[in-house]
Amino acid sequence: MNSSKTLLLQIVIFSIFFSSGSISNPTLASADSSEEFVDCLSKESKIPSWLVHTTSSSSYTSILKSSIRNPKFLNTTASAEPVCIVTPSETSHIQAAVVCGRRHGLRVRVRSGGHDYEGLSYRAEDRGERFAVVDLSGMRSVSVDAASGTAWVQSGATLGELYHAVWRHDPRLGFQAGVCPTVGVGGHFSGGGFGMLQRKYGLAVDHVVNATLVDARGDLLDRDSMGEDLFWAIRGGGGESFGIVVSWHIKLAPVPPIVTVFDIVRSPDHGAIDILTKWQEIAPKLPDDIMVRVIIEPQNVNFEAMYLGTCDELLPLMHLRFPDLAMNRTDCNEMTWIESIPYIHLGRNATVDDILNRTSISRVNTKNRSDYVRDPIPNHIWKKIFAMSQQVTKFGEFQMYMDPYGGKISSIHESATPFPHREGVLYNIQYITYWQGEANGTEALKWSRDLYEFMEPYVSKNPREAYVNYRDLELGRNKLVDGISSYDSGKAWGKRYFRDNFERLAKVKAKVDPDDYFRNEQSIPPLLN
CATH class of the missing domain: 3.30.43.10 (Uridine Diphospho-n-acetylenolpyruvylglucosamine Reductase, domain 2)
Structure with a gap:
């Protein structure tokens, strides 16, 4: 490099x-x-x-x-x-x-x-x-230095290509990023990047130690030449605001020879809502070797987990800390960490080489939104959410993905990187509404907005937080003043993604790209004097 x-x-x-x-x-x-x-x-x-x-x-x-x-x-x-x-x-x-x-x-x-x-x-x-x-x-090369436990990865690589390259060099190493192998490294890292190892190791950007970037003048910079302010900003401040990151130098993470994955499905008629209500407080407090996330659909709640160890080690832990889930040995699926990547995202018949497939497109239109939860949502509210979800079958499908925090991701101060959703967060929510037919999906989008409005009293407030990698234009769009993105208009969405870090990001933008060359509808605006 x-x-x-x-x-x-x-x-x-x-x-x-x-x-x-x-x-x-x-x-x-x-x-x-x-x-x-x-x-x-x-x-x-x-x-x-x-x-x-x-x-x-x-x-x-x-x-x-x-x-x-x-x-x-x-x-x-x-x-x-x-x-x-x-x-x-x-x-x-x-x-x-x-x-x-x-x-x-x-x-x-x-x-x-x-x-x-x-x-x-x-x-x-x-x-x-x-x-x-x-x-x-x-531009998707991955260069692994197993001896130092680091790698350089270009922004055009997918997460699957990164994981595969690391595994080929040393199966004892992995990396803490997302579960979808077709996601590009550049955009994923630019917004923070979390996945099944977040409670053990934190975000992807928590382990970026250097980067190369083409700035708004066309100059090529690394960490030394770009300075710590810009290096801070590109590690979670969202893509397309400060320059084009060509490559990232990352610190890899040790993984055990065996991990255990389980996928337990419960219906509302069989205690799912009661288990889900308890999950909110249990999951963020479990040992950081285990991640139990939840996928909600109109008919079921799926408790999906990965544990950095064997089934024999996991069973007594779950029986002690989360007995209501009633996990048993038949739920265990032991495998290597690299095998867990296709297993979780693509299913039990997928192979490790399948994560190299870059061609992935949804068969249906989608609208994605996000929230952060800092206080448990009451049981009776979950019942209402499930009742609302039954309406979706009229026009499409619906899922809620919920990832628990606690552990490493919550122990890092919110100003350490632009990604601020740390201490005090129980879990994040990603809402996904699917529909077929017309692209504007009038009925589906109305339902999505109605649910988002319904959830407002039960999620984070002042601001109502959102994840920048789940970009949502309904939170606001930049407006131009004298040809420059307005800081005041940007605050509508920027405070939700970045909380108090938004102002610092805007100051960095003013320093490195004052005439707003790199911009889109939700890029960081320059905070000019």
């Missing part, structure tokens, strides 16, 4: 190469400026033509749709689509996209895995906006 000296040399060379053109403050791009941007990439930057896909290219549509995970965004006429997609194969291509974009008044958006819940990494809400996309899917 590049040393600071090598990075400095690249910066100097790149700056000299583009010194013939000034970097202007981008405005709304015209068709001519879009053509000039493409010419700049090919003629001055020498980016190979097969890495630049314009709307007239035969490859454009397939590249654009290649990592759109939500079918409702496949209808590209409903919003602005990019005038060009750059698929870089090396860092200098990313730098060129930024420098050429600034020179010719064309902003860039960036995507890695495409799991952006509002699709803002590849589309714009304003039909008149013109922009390019830097698609990092071709």
Whole structure:
């Protein structure tokens, strides 16, 4: 991986190469400026033509749709689509996209895995906006140093590719990130990144020790050259606000030779609501070697868990601490940690190599929202929630994913990274509403809003918190003032994602990108004097 000296040399060379053109403050791009941007990439930057896909290219549509995970965004006429997609194969291509974009008044958006819940990494809400996309899917190398227990991973890699590479080098090592193997590393880390190891080891960004980033001038920086404020901001401050993170240096985590996974399903008619009510207080207080999350559907409650040890060790623990779940030996599924990744997400017949499959798209449209719970929700409220969920079958499906906190994720101070949802959180909720047919899903979205409104008295307050990686435009959108995203309008959603860290993020933004080159509908606005 590049040393600071090598990075400095690249910066100097790149700056000299583009010194013939000034970097202007981008405005709304015209068709001519879009053509000039493409010419700049090919003629001055020498980016190979097969890495630049314009709307007239035969490859454009397939590249654009290649990592759109939500079918409702496949209808590209409903919003602005990019005038060009750059698929870089090396860092200098990313730098060129930024420098050429600034020179010719064309902003860039960036995507890695495409799991952006509002699709803002590849589309714009304003039909008149013109922009390019830097698609990092071709930059996905993973370099593991098992001796030091670290790895460098490029932002275009998926979590599955990261886990697989670590396992190949040393099966005693793993990493604390999400359960979905097709999620891109770049977006996942940018928002925090949690999963089945969060109670033992915390977030993905709690273990990022360095990064390389292309900033708003096209310069390539590492932790030393970007400074601690910017390094703090990119580890949880959300993607597409401060620059393009090319790669991440992460500290890996030890995993035991055997983990135990169980999946216990209970129906409301068989005590599910009573067990769920008790789970709220039990799960965050269990030893941090076990994670018991909950998946709620209209007919069932699924208690899904992973324990860092054997079934013989787990059974007495569960009988003592969570007897109402009535777990028994037949519920145990012992396996290696790497086998638990496909097992949990893809099912018991999936293989380790299946997590390398990058092609994943939902068959139905989805709307995702989130909450944090700091006080247990009463039993009678859970009964009402289940009663409401029965309405979903009229138009689609519904799930609530709930991940318990406690352990490492809660012991780190909320100002240590931009991700603030730490001490005092019992669990987070992700609401997912599914429907088929029309993309706007009028009935499904109304039900989703009604449930979200119903939950308000029972979740976190002042602010009502949300997770930035479960991006939700119904929390608010940026408004422009003199061509710059307004800090005051950003507070509507920013305080929910980042609490008191939002102001610090906006100050970092003002320092490193004061003219707001990297922006979308929910990017960090600069807090200017």
